[in-house]
Amino acid sequence: MRLLPILVAVLIFFQFLGTYKGLRVLLVGLGGAWLIGYLWARFLARGLRLRRELRFGWVQVGDWMVERFNLRNDSRLPALWVGVVDHSTLPDYQGSRAVGVSSRGSIWWFKETVCTLRGLFTLGPVTLRTGDPFGLYSVTLEYPTSIPLLVMPPIVPLPALEVAAGGRAREGRTNILDTPSVGY
Numbered sequence: 001m002r003l004l005p006i007l008v009a010v011l012i013f014f015q016f017l018g019t020y021k022g023l024r025v026l027l028v029g030l031g032g033a034w035l036i037g038y039l040w041a042r043f044l045a046r047g048l049r050l051r052r053e054l055r056f057g058w059v060q061v062g063d064w065m066v067e068r069f070n071l072r073n074d075s076r077l078p079a080l081w082v083g084v085v086d087h088s089t090l091p092d093y094q095g096s097r098a099v100g101v102s103s104r105g106s107i108w109w110f111k112e113t114v115c116t117l118r119g120l121f122t123l124g125p126v127t128l129r130t131g132d133p134f135g136l137y138s139v140t141l142e143y144p145t146s147i148p149l150l151v152m153p154p155i156v157p158l159p160a161l162e163v164a165a166g167g168r169a170r171e172g173r174t175n176i177l178d179t180p181s182v183g184y
Contacts, residue, residue, distance in 0.1 A: 041137035047075025
């Protein structure tokens with residue numbers, strides 16, 4: 001939308017040449033949209049906050065991993081659309097989504113996945129993308145922090161070992177004297 005400032009400048013120039021009412025309406029409309037879009041994007045850039053929480057820092061292969069996201073808008077204007085782009089390294093996991101948040105409001109959501117591969121992975125970083133309702137300005141907010149997640153191999157139950165009760169002679173252990181001797 002680099003054309004809009006040039007168009008507004010041209011309309012201002014023609015306004016000085018003559019006072020045509022149609023040009024004045026067009027100047028006020030385009031200039032007002034340009035100013036409102038700029039202020040809306042500035043308010044959103046200062047007011048949006050994202051928080052992600054993970055209950056445990058490790059899981060086993062086959063377990064469910066649940067993560068909670070909280071997007072808060074502290075500005076006076078609503079965020080009509082916010083694209084949350086997740087850059088996590090966990091296989092088959094994508095925490096990205098698009099949401100809207102009211103003014104001075106917040107939204108919570110959960111993301112669940114089954115961990116299928118063992119290893120050390122990171123959840124995050126996250127990029128927020130939003131803008132004004134006219135599409136004139138876009139805002140990109142980077143959240144570079146990441147949460148480490150360790151996916152351990154599954155624990156397999158071992159069969160029970162039966163050991164003879166102790167305390168009696170010759171039970172629960174072998175005795176070298178009980179073995180038959182080999183003659184020479």
